[in-house]
Amino acid sequence: MPTIGFIGTGTIGGPMALKLLEHKHTMLVFDIDSNATKAHVEQGAGVAAAIADIAKACATVFLSLPGPAEIEDVVLGDDGLINHAETLATIADLSTNSLSLNRQIADIARRKGINYLDAPVSGGKIAARNGSLTVMVGGDEAVFDVIRPLIDCFGEHIFYMGPSGAGTLTKLINNQIFLCASVLIQEGFVMAAKAGMDSSALLKVLEVSSAGPLMTRAPLVLSRKFDLDVFALSIAAKDVGVALESARAVGASMPMTQAAHAVYEDALVKGFGDEDFFATVKVLEKAAGVELAPLRKPKAG
Secondary structure, eight states, rough: OOOEEEOSSSTTTTHHHHHHTTTTOOOEOOOGGGGGGGGHHHTTEEEOOOOOHHHOOSEEEEOOOOHHHHHHHHHHSSSGGGOOOSSSSSSOOOOOOHHHHHHHHHHHHHHHHHHHHOOOOEEEHHHHHHTOOOEEESOHHHHHHHHHHHTTEEEEEEEEEETTTTTHHHHHHHHHHHHHHHHHHHHHHHHHHHOOOOOOHHHHHHHHHGGGGGGGGGGHHHHTTTTOOBBHHHHHHHHHHHHHHHHHHHHHOOOOHHHHHHHHHHHHTTTOOOOOOGGGGHHHHHTOOOOOOOOOOOOOO
């Protein structure tokens, strides 16, 4: 069985790589944090000393990296995959990238005779552990069809979205909508609190009203548990920023996203980057001079 390369075995990448190992695939892994690869070694994976070693030994390589800067370095850097490709035939990038960099990499890879698929994932660490991620794929459909059995190991909902960049743009739109909608929801509850209304009572009304479909994440905001490790605010701010960058690349205007991004940036400045994404509510609370009361549990009976 051919050796698969996997670069980036962190919160999301780690479980995906383990799912591939569970399906008895031979694997060579790399992460800048040696502790992040220990579980994979225990399951039989080899550890590469450098990215170049993976490019020389593997035909198919998966990436799961924090963002565009890391992707560019791993793929296009002097010590990156493209410059050391020997057996490398396909790169499947599971990260959240920018549209412009995605297109640049796809073009360079194509000229080098290497396939590049943008295949970002959604669902978080729980779905990654369960092998139930949503995967959005852009690139050559024939190449996607070849590696689809590998993606099946960690993805439950798998969509081919079109040419290079289509998977990336789908993921950016998904994150842009849910992250910016979160700020909108927070604004409403903060306004209500400023007016002296009870947040728990308001939520009960909204859940059965026209705003109901948007209220799924409201209990998370009202929990005031900003250390659940659901989705880091720093990554959320990065993703919204990349969505705006991609909107400029295609010539689209996103004024509401721009406004929400300013709230995320303010939260970063205030030191909330390591907390969960909905810690942006603290920025809105401070501006209003009020703090939301934690969600009350329903009375028994």
